[in-house]
Amino acid sequence: MTMTDQPGRIPGRPALVALAAIAVAWLAEIAGQVGAFGPGGELSLWGVQVAVAQSAVVVAGLVIGLALVRRMDLLARSVTLLFLLVAVLNLALWTLFREMPHLFETPARVAVVRVVSQLLQIALLVWLLRAPLRQWLRAGLVIAVVFLATKEVALRWFSVDELYVFPETSWDDSYIPVDVEALYAAQGRLMDAQVAALAPQVPGELEVFALALGGTSWQSVFLSEVDNVAAILDAQYGSGARVLKLANSEDDPMRYPMANRANLARALQEIGRRQGPEDLAFLFLTSHGNKDVFSLDFPEAGTSDLTAAEFAQMLDASGIGPAVIVLSACHSGSFIDDIAAPDRLIITAARGDRTSFGCRDGAVWTEFGESFFERALRAEPDPRKAFSVATEDVARKEAADGLTPSLPQISEGAEVGAVLDRVLAR
Numbered sequence: 177m178t179m180t181d182q183p184g185r186i187p188g189r190p191a192l193v194a195l196a197a198i199a200v201a202w203l204a205e206i207a208g209q210v211g212a213f214g215p216g217g218e219l220s221l222w223g224v225q226v227a228v229a230q231s232a233v234v235v236a237g238l239v240i241g242l243a244l245v246r247r248m249d250l251l252a253r254s255v256t257l258l259f260l261l262v263a264v265l266n267l268a269l270w271t272l273f274r275e276m277p278h279l280f281e282t283p284a285r286v287a288v289v290r291v292v293s294q295l296l297q298i299a300l301l302v303w304l305l306r307a308p309l310r311q312w313l314r315a316g317l318v319i320a321v322v323f324l325a326t327k328e329v330a331l332r333w334f335s336v337d338e339l340y341v342f343p344e345t346s347w348d349d350s351y352i353p354v355d356v357e358a359l360y361a362a363q364g365r366l367m368d369a370q371v372a373a374l375a376p377q378v379p380g381e382l383e384v385f386a387l388a389l390g391g392t393s394w395q396s397v398f399l400s401e402v403d404n405v406a407a408i409l410d411a412q413y414g415s416g417a418r419v420l421k422l423a424n425s426e427d428d429p430m431r432y433p434m435a436n437r438a439n440l441a442r443a444l445q446e447i448g449r450r451q452g453p454e455d456l457a458f459l460f461l462t463s464h465g466n467k468d469v470f471s472l473d474f475p476e477a478g479t480s481d482l483t484a485a486e487f488a489q490m491l492d493a494s495g496i497g498p499a500v501i502v503l504s505a506c507h508s509g510s511f512i513d514d515i516a517a518p519d520r521l522i523i524t525a526a527r528g529d530r531t532s533f534g535c536r537d538g539a540v541w542t543e544f545g546e547s548f549f550e551r552a553l554r555a556e557p558d559p560r561k562a563f564s565v566a567t568e569d570v571a572r573k574e575a576a577d578g579l580t581p582s583l584p585q586i587s588e589g590a591e592v593g594a595v596l597d598r599v600l601a602r
Contacts, residue, residue: 190252197259204263208270241322375417384413391463393424424474448495457499465505484514527583
């Protein structure tokens with residue numbers, strides 16, 4: 177029996193090829209998410225179910241559209257080519273998200289990217305019709321309208337964003353919401369207690385004042401890094417009595433003052449008031465990030481992210497002198513131009529246009545944090561030498577996992593080296 181004799185029937189082999197194309201699109205989506213978020217996740221059963229539902233909606237839209245233009249003979253070919261195109265688009269869009277995140281910074285830009293993607297898919301379907309001009313226009317319009325409608329349903333109700341997830345970040349039914357009113361009421365007390373515990377500056381003696389900040393509340397790795405980095409700085413520089421800690425944490429929200437802009441500004445000012453001309457400040461901030469943006473993300477508390485310009489203003493207003501500033505976040509290199517100064521050594525986990533890796537709930541360290549602090553600075557107190565060791569370690573791990581290099585950055589001001597040398601000589 178030929179396709180012409182029974183136009184609604186799909187032969188077995190083309191149908192299997194079409195199903196394979198759908199699977200390829202899923203695999204491309206998973207590969208794109210792994211490339212963007214790093215290894216360590218797993219396939220989500222719920223995500224697979226959603227992906228099946230989304231694919232079914234898209235195929236149903238193709239069936240309706242082709243039936244309306246009486247071209248059901250194109251169904252298997254349309255499904256195959258469309259989902260192969262979707263596979264290519266999935267990889268391309270996730271690559272753009274990783275390499276050019278500014279394209280996704282606003283809803284308007286995301287809408288433009290989505291429109292371009294959908295136009296490419298519509299163009300493929302219309303090309304497959306290849307009918308005389310008048311019929312082609314009419315059929316193309318029908319296909320476009322039906323396809324856009326079904327794609328909107330698929331994207332709105334069946335998002336595949338959770339096809340690849342980190343098991344530690346899955347929703348926990350036992351999660352207890354944060355008491356935001358009590359959290360804000362406690363901020364003054366928590367900050368006052370930390371400031372009161374700071375050891376005074378001794379004139380003429382070289383001392384190290386430190387700040388450790390974890391910016392994202394819903395992944396415990398940042399709180400873990402705050403504690404571990406503070407311990408390493410104390411071991412290497414004796415800063416234990418002169419450390420302020422700020423952290424956003426859903427698990428332990430009142431362990432330290434919140435990492436919001438108000439507390440950060442005050443912490444910098446308190447260090448600036450105590451730091452003598454011979455002293456060194458060591459500032460460590462860890463979180464997620466984007467170009468010129470450092471995440472201070474505590475959704476329930478309504479915190480706002482920190483921009484590079486705001487951080488530069490805070491530093492200048494604080495009166496802080498010579499400082500080592502370590503920013504561990506994606507795109508953290510984009511901060512260097514704003515905060516660079518002759519008396520500052522700035523180290524970032526990634527170049528301004530690159531992501532860093534290892535941000536997951538339950539982990540002890542991010543990839544850069546482990547390389548720089550645990551493996552390098554713990555053994556080598558000179559942060560400049562530790563950076564060289566850390567960059568080699570980061571590059572090795574990323575190459576082994578097939579990740580795009582994060583390319584950590586360092587910027588040394590002309591005056592900070594002499595202060596560092598005196599600290600190390602001590």
